[in-house]
Amino acid sequence: MDNRKRQQIQALHYRTGEPILIDIQRGVLAAITSVQLDEEAKRALPIVAPGLVDLQINGFAGIDFNDIPFTEASISKVIELLWREGVTSFCPTIITNSAEAIEQAVATIDRVCQGDPLAAQCIVGIHLEGPFISPEDGAKGAHDKAYIRPPDWELFCRWQAASGQRIRILTLSPEWPCSAEFISRCTASGVMVSIGHTAATTEQIQLAVESGARMSTHLGNGTHLTLPRHPNYMWEQLAQDQLASCLIADGFHLPDQVLKVVMKVKGPKAILVSDAVAICGLPAGTYTTHVGGEVVLTPEGRLHLAQNEQLLAGSAQLQRWGIEHLTSRGLATLADAWEMASTRPAACMDFPIKEGVEAHAPADLVLFRREAHRIIVEMTYKAGECVYQRD
Structure with missing residues (x-):
């Protein structure tokens, strides 16, 4: 057409x-x-309604952006499948891995965008989640500790060059001593710095915000099982007015009370992401993944480790499910929930689609x-x- x-x-x-x-x-x-x-x-x-904008998708329908190598055709296939779900813009998300694997992944995405103008419009940026995150258990989540490292500007520039300057979001933990300068450099280069998988002190988070950090990655997840009553990094991120909060509202990652509180505190800066993994879009059953090993997707849509059903193995639902959850639980109107998954993330990233149906x-x-x-x-x-x- x-x-x-x-x-x-x-x-x-x-x-x-x-x-x-x-x-x-x-x-x-x-x-x-x-x-x-x-x-x-x-x-x-x-x-x-406006097209959905997902700032964090690790894979979909059996295709994993972190199972290196993946093909250019697989990325194009994901784009087509996401259209069926109402997703018109998204950030393929590359997580902690070896320097070579990250470089190969972002370069593959760049080749797709260079060869297909419509794909380039759908892939509004690459989200690099790690490897500059906390090495502590709980905070690091499923990220491989062997590849976690302190921020390295020269290495990041190497990845950015391989991506065709398409890395738009970087999730890191500001607990590393060199974080503030690194965040300032990223911000000056047009990269959104998001705090996540962190064990940072409140002072380190405050300094990160002063240096340019403007978002929290899947707030409430990728955290320690227990935290000090106060202060802690959850309270501090909520208290920082300049930080937008990304939320996984699939009904499994966060209880309704947490969703309700974050939405009240953050208002228009509360954002829905899917954080979908490759098993999202597949039928219920048992699967083997390169990150979590054997995992189970239940008929209810919950993805957990086969050896311990109490431990989640990632998100198996897209934003549409999150909108349905928020509205069915009375946590948000349809219009507000939809904007949390469309115009709000676009506004946070200053994408033109932030204007919505105007x-x-x-x-x-x-x-x-x-x-x-x-x-x-x-x-x-x-x-x-x-x-x-x-x-």
Whole structure:
């Protein structure tokens, strides 16, 4: 489809519930006008909302961005499958590994983006999660301790060059002595520094924010099993107004009370991420992974270690599931939950799609229907092109 050709979409605005007519021209929302319809005609329309923006996806449908090497074709396949889920923009996430493996992974993603303009629009950046994180058990999560190391600017620049300057988010722990200068350099180069997998003191977190850190990676996860009552790094990250908080709202990683508190404290800076692993999108069953070994995906959607069902083995659900969880539990309205997974992460990263369903915004849209709290994606548009239509 030629996205320069004029198109029109009639649907219900996700926030107001009122019918609108959207004119799409040259990949943007050229105009949005209200439409007067009777109730029967309104009920026949789908809901239209901004495309979902996921800042942390490790893999999907059996394809793992951290099982090196992976192919360019596998990345393209993930992009197509994510369109079915309403995800129009995402950051493939590379976790702690050897220097060579990280370089190979980011270079592969860059080749895909160079060869496919639409893929380059969908991959809005690479999220490098590690290896400059805490080596402590609990804080390091499933990251391999053998590859954890202090921040190294020359090494990071090597990876950034291999990525075609596509690394946009770096998760690190500011507990390392050289962290402040490193964070300042990253920030000056246009990289979002996110605090995660940390054992940092409150003073180290404060200094990280002063140096430019602006986000918390999956706050409440990748932490020690027990913390001092206060102060601790959880309280400090919540108290830092400049930090956005990324949340995994699959119903397994964080209890509702924690989600509710973070959402109240952070307001528009509370963001939904999936942190999906490769098993996300696969049927329930037992699988063997290169990180967690043997794992079990339950029919309820929970992924845990086969040897200990109390220990999670990653997230097996995308943002759509998180939106459904927040709305079904009464923690957020549909509009707010959807924005937590679309315009809010885009605003945090200053992506153009932060404008949402507004005139002159990029035509990244999802048309969907609701069955109780379930969201059924009908169509997905990327840059004005219909990239998915439900049979």
